[in-house]
Amino acid sequence: MAPAERTGTEDASEDDILLAATAVSKRFGGVTAVEEVSIAVKRGSVTAIIGPNGAGKTSFVNMVSGFYRPDSGVIRFAGTDTTRFRPAEIAALGIARTFQNIALFGGMTVLDNIMLGRHVHMKSGILSSFVYWGLAQKEEVAHRARVEELIDFLELQDLRKQPTSALAYGLRKRVELGRALALDPKLLLLDEPMGGMNQEEKEDMAGYILDVNEQWGTTIILIEHDMAVVMDISDRVAVLDRGRKIAEGTPSEMQSNPDVIRAYLGTGERGAGEKRGHAA
Amino acid sequence: MFHSETGVFKTSYAADMALYPLPVARYAVIALAIVFLFIVPLVFSPYLMTLMNLVLIAVVGAIGLDILVGYTGQISIGHGAFMSVGAYTAANLIVRTGLPFWLAIPAGGAMAALIGIVIGIPSLRIKGIYLAVATLAAQFVIEWMINHITWISGGIEASIQVPPPSIFGFKLVTAYRLYFFLLFFAALAIVATLNWMRSRIGRAFIAIRDQDIAAEIIGINIFKYKLYAFAISSFYAGVTGVLYTYYYGIANYEQFGIDVSINYLAMILIGGLGSILGAIFGATFITILPEAARQFLTHYGGMIMSQDAVTNVVPNLQLVLFGGLIIFFLVAEPEGLNRLWRSIRNYFRVWPFSY
Numbered sequence A: 001m002a003p004a005e006r007t008g009t010e011d012a013s014e015d016d017i018l019l020a021a022t023a024v025s026k027r028f029g030g031v032t033a034v035e036e037v038s039i040a041v042k043r044g045s046v047t048a049i050i051g052p053n054g055a056g057k058t059s060f061v062n063m064v065s066g067f068y069r070p071d072s073g074v075i076r077f078a079g080t081d082t083t084r085f086r087p088a089e090i091a092a093l094g095i096a097r098t099f100q101n102i103a104l105f106g107g108m109t110v111l112d113n114i115m116l117g118r119h120v121h122m123k124s125g126i127l128s129s130f131v132y133w134g135l136a137q138k139e140e141v142a143h144r145a146r147v148e149e150l151i152d153f154l155e156l157q158d159l160r161k162q163p164t165s166a167l168a169y170g171l172r173k174r175v176e177l178g179r180a181l182a183l184d185p186k187l188l189l190l191d192e193p194m195g196g197m198n199q200e201e202k203e204d205m206a207g208y209i210l211d212v213n214e215q216w217g218t219t220i221i222l223i224e225h226d227m228a229v230v231m232d233i234s235d236r237v238a239v240l241d242r243g244r245k246i247a248e249g250t251p252s253e254m255q256s257n258p259d260v261i262r263a264y265l266g267t268g269e270r271g272a273g274e275k276r277g278h279a280a
Numbered sequence B: 001m002f003h004s005e006t007g008v009f010k011t012s013y014a015a016d017m018a019l020y021p022l023p024v025a026r027y028a029v030i031a032l033a034i035v036f037l038f039i040v041p042l043v044f045s046p047y048l049m050t051l052m053n054l055v056l057i058a059v060v061g062a063i064g065l066d067i068l069v070g071y072t073g074q075i076s077i078g079h080g081a082f083m084s085v086g087a088y089t090a091a092n093l094i095v096r097t098g099l100p101f102w103l104a105i106p107a108g109g110a111m112a113a114l115i116g117i118v119i120g121i122p123s124l125r126i127k128g129i130y131l132a133v134a135t136l137a138a139q140f141v142i143e144w145m146i147n148h149i150t151w152i153s154g155g156i157e158a159s160i161q162v163p164p165p166s167i168f169g170f171k172l173v174t175a176y177r178l179y180f181f182l183l184f185f186a187a188l189a190i191v192a193t194l195n196w197m198r199s200r201i202g203r204a205f206i207a208i209r210d211q212d213i214a215a216e217i218i219g220i221n222i223f224k225y226k227l228y229a230f231a232i233s234s235f236y237a238g239v240t241g242v243l244y245t246y247y248y249g250i251a252n253y254e255q256f257g258i259d260v261s262i263n264y265l266a267m268i269l270i271g272g273l274g275s276i277l278g279a280i281f282g283a284t285f286i287t288i289l290p291e292a293a294r295q296f297l298t299h300y301g302g303m304i305m306s307q308d309a310v311t312n313v314v315p316n317l318q319l320v321l322f323g324g325l326i327i328f329f330l331v332a333e334p335e336g337l338n339r340l341w342r343s344i345r346n347y348f349r350v351w352p353f354s355y
Helices: A056-063 A087-093 A110-117 A126-131 A135-155 A171-181 A199-216 A227-233 A251-256 A257-267 B026-041 B046-071 B079-097 B101-124 B128-148 B176-196 B199-208 B210-217 B222-248 B260-270 B276-303 B307-332 B337-349
Strands: A019-027 A033-042 A046-050 A072-077 A095-098 A187-191 A219-223 A236-241 A244-249 B159-160 B250-252
Touching: A019 A219, A033 A046, A033 A056, A033 A072, A033 A219, A033 A236, A033 A251, A046 A056, A046 A199, A046 A227, A046 B101, A046 B199, A056 A187, A056 A219, A087 A095, A087 B260, A095 A126, A095 A171, A110 A135, A110 A171, A110 B199, A126 B128, A126 B176, A126 B199, A135 A171, A171 A187, A171 A199, A171 A236, A199 A219, A199 A227, A219 B276, A227 A251, A236 A251, A244 A251, A244 A257, A251 A257, A257 B176, B026 B176, B026 B260, B046 B079, B046 B176, B046 B199, B046 B222, B046 B260, B046 B276, B079 B128, B079 B159, B079 B250, B079 B260, B101 B128, B101 B222, B128 B260, B176 B199, B176 B210, B176 B222, B176 B250, B176 B276, B199 B210, B199 B222, B260 B307, B260 B337, B276 B307
Parallel strands: A033 A244, A046 A219, A046 A236, A095 A187, A187 A219
Antiparallel strands: A019 A033, A019 A072, A236 A244, B159 B250
16 A cells, blocks of 8 residues: 555546545535545545544535535546536436435335335336336336345345334434445545444454455445544545544544644644644 | 335346336236236226216326426416316317317317416526426416317307317226226336336436536536427326316316316325325325215214205315315425335345345
């Protein structure tokens, strides 16, 4: 693993970079949630974005997935400028995500939720679905096979016909991961995949994340607060504080980085000598 | 012969994804076909038959509205108007060009779908009660236009008479003949909706209803699918309007007022939102209830009051009873009649091992 020292599209190893955000900013009224953040994510890597509350981590992920539109800056995914793409278009390119507050379709079964992840890979339109027997059925069965693989992978076999609203919290997180994986994403964005979990569930989830990365070579960006997990599973860590990226590097580098320690623990002279975009 | 999963082993995904994955389904379909094709027309009196026909028409409209409201979560109080669009489109085509029913019905549906798409455009920006108001406006605008533009409404009375539908010169004039005609469309509406709702389209609808943000993130073009829902739903409404026109022999905008829109909403609410069976239950219930209330009062009202009083009171009491029963059912089973049915069915699902 040779981490790129510089960030942005101008990087020498451009082919290796799957996602490149260059000087991306997002403002909400007077508040600058993300300010000039540049992050380059290597193909096949696990990158963690950490930072205190309100650092702009989720806002950044929201921009990558198209949910927010950056005020300035450029986001390139696999060579395509996706800065102005709509979420559905970005999903079709191969970026899937999960949410901090689980966003499953409560009225549907586990199976249907994961089947929905196949939406962009399916083609049945109004007419073929109307007839169903024939093309649509064939397609349903073919994609069901992939969904069953994921159900096996995530060990959800006994729950496939359960409505997701009836599931426990940790299981719902897992189903949400399954739905994102059903997209066969090139890039998987996980917003606090282990938030609110107990130790055992966290270990399970960490295992799944690493398996996804190894088995399918999926590039992963995750936001996480549990430092132990971040240190264990990520190749690279980017640290955000009050909307700005204050450091990036390997997990061990970040642990000893004075800026990072200051952001997390604070010092007497908060913000001294540094240009801060706004007050957190 | 029960709805029981005990001892049923599925060996393919297709079998697991069938409309009704249990073996009892085949018998149930055959039994239903026999009942509706033979027993109902043989046993029912002409009076019951007209009621049955009204139920069948209402089934088409209620399922259509349920696709929009129950499955996609977009409200419409303009469905009465969409029905009138279908009705007048078909009536004009039938009278002016002599179009046969098998072209007039899809034409009415298509025109209603077109109008429905236009009315559905605001749904990208507005939700819930705000969308309800927008569709309510559509109801009044369409009503007014039909009433005031004589090119559409066909003159002062704003009503157009149409000849009965005919198949190979065989005129469908009696309630019995119309019954088979309407049964075909009700069955088609049911099967088409079942197919849509278990495939990619239907899943996208439900996703938009449950979590529109997440739906977009996994690649569903929300705007497109909301318009699909509006189009399909208004298509059903348009077809319902044409069927009413054939049933009454006349297209009249007064048949499709705001009260009709609300009646149809009541059907899917009482039946249970987001369920085809619920829409069927609701359509049956709301269509039959006023008649049942009237019959009940005229027959038994004499026991507590004079016969003159009964004739005076019936029309009002009928409404009171209608409203009261709707409230009673909504309180007793907020998830609708379909929920009651499912509770009974689920009891037998793993019978005799119901743990």
